[in-house]
Amino acid sequence: MELRTVLVVGTGLIGTSAALALRKRGVRVLLADRDPGAVRLARELGAGEDWLPDTAERESADLAIVAVPPAHVASELLELQRVGAARFYTDVASVKAEPIHRAAQLGCDLAAYVASHPLAGREKSGPGAARDDLFLGRPWALCPTDEADPEAKAAVLRLIELCGANAVEVSAIDHDRAVAVVSHAPHVAASAVAARLADATDVALGLAGQGVRDVTRIAGSDPGLWLGILSGNASPVAEVLEAVATDLADAATALRAMAEGDGTATNEITQLLKRGVVGHDRIPGKHGGPASSYAVVQVVIGDRPGQLARLFQVCDEVGVNVEDVRLEHAPGLPLGIAELSVEPDAATTLTQALRERGWQVP
């Protein structure tokens, strides 16, 4: 099924990322959001054009993507179907059973609707955080109901393909149980670890390395959005968290025993760490990797004005496009590391050029 025109309702992180990916593949994208500022920014980023529902010659889109918080999906779907906004509809909410149930209760046309969920995101919200490669190589769940028209499913499969993601068909109930394990409970665990940092000493924070950043990155996400996600999948998430809490309580008990000289308690900790390795190794590498397979060039930079500008100047001189940049500060030192993500075959050129110009590239 070809998608010529797609309507994106909710031009935040996910809606705008999908819109940018579709634009890149030549699809016409119409944008709508209850916040006019979100539409304006998405448009300025090149995500599409404003949807003008009141114009007489308004056409119906091939597909509408409802990219709003889970609790608003069903009401938004109903309204869009009422005005005939599109031929087919999907949503991207992080929970699936609840919005589908609500859509059925409200009397939405379930034949034209196939719920979906891309397993890709960021800890930032809004169109400014959107990226056209967000979904590349990532799983994208779709949960067609028995009522769904095969053509509606084909439209959503085409959306997933155009965004470069991998379609995974699953029932809504199975989806919600699965994401409780791989997304929702991990999020709460990250928040609990990050909450310990709220009153950590400056000394502790000054010693923060990559480990705590990796474990807590998602804890920086919008609490309002996550309250909606967690409350839409409360029982499955509670079940996983109870198991995690048991492991943590057992680990604390074993550590107390070790502190009091009980050598046998080490076994308890070793078993947990080993089970952790087994679980970690089961995460499929392809889906766990970065959105694009860029090479990272690390450069030591002084903590002085103009350093980054000089660095980018070298990239410009040798014609290397910087796809992403990350700064690592060394606490207490007038130095940091700039990590430049570049196409793999540009990494050697850039490394050489930087070294020739006196930059320290470890």
Ligand SMILES: NC(=O)c1ccc[n+]([C@@H]2O[C@H](COP(=O)([O-])OP(=O)(O)OC[C@H]3O[C@@H](n4cnc5c(N)ncnc54)[C@H](O)[C@@H]3O)[C@@H](O)[C@H]2O)c1
């Ligand atoms: N953030 C993630 O990592 C992530 C990943 C996958 C899926 N999701 C899901 O995607 C959806 C959007 O999340 P996001 O991260 O893009 O959030 P966001 O806050 O970046 O964007 C949501 C947008 O929806 C708009 N909105 C809210 N209610 C609306 C309504 N009734 N009508 C029109 N617009 C409305 C808001 O103004 C906002 O611009 C959520 O359902 C979320 O569960 C999020």
Ligand SMILES: O=C(O)C(=O)C[C@]1(C(=O)O)C=C[C@@H](O)C=C1
């Ligand atoms: O990586 C992130 O920042 C995410 O928000 C990703 C993540 C996930 O847990 O994998 C979070 C929630 C979404 O529903 C989908 C993706």
